[in-house]
Amino acid sequence: MWVMRCEEVRARLDAYIDRELPETERAVLREHLAGCAECGPEAAALERLRDGIRGSVPVYQAPAALRRQIRLALRREAVASAPTAARAPGWLAYAASLLLAVAVGSGGTFMLLGERQEDRIASELIDSHLRSLLGTHLTDVASSDQHTVKPWFAGRSDLSPPVVDLRSDGFPLIGGRLDLIDGKPVPALVYKRREHVINVFVLPATKGGLDRALIRHGYNLRHWDEGDLGLWAVSDASTDELDEFVRAFRAATGS
């Protein structure tokens, strides 16, 4: 009988989930996954990730519609508040509305360079935040223990997130999950503030490491770098609450 070691199984997981393996090999993997406490959950998480991507079309439509609404509202606001924009063609009003949003979100200081990229990431993170709220995929590892959550990411992501216990600050840890941002698996830590979910996404650090406070589509984002990592906190909690969260998080990590 053909028995596979965990490493051999892991090497074939993607192909298994994409149904690219011959049936004999599938059967061996299926057997292993059913009996292995390590590979089984790993496969389930990967499968959820894939289903999340496949099934994300209707979920994505909500943020897209929301985006359109906000864009329209901002455009009206820009037209109402800026006399030059009122005479300008639509795209210029739209550009003005974006600048308005950026100015509102970052206290008036912003760099135009890299703004598009930052905006794209911010949009992806908000979509991901929304998916985590709407779907059944808030956590892959549900635990309030940082010593359970942190090791869970080892081997699943190149990025090792700083997991801190903020219960005494009023932000209990709920767990963690793996998300896809920009086509790459990205660790997400999940904290709560009363009924609000705070997702902390862990990406590679951005050059410059600016501390940023953004509001996109009605959601608060905070971005800061810790060493090689770029952390993004996304929530529908209030600006003050998210600021308090980031202060507590950074105090705990010593950044």
Ligand SMILES: [Zn+2]
């Ligand atoms: Zn195994």
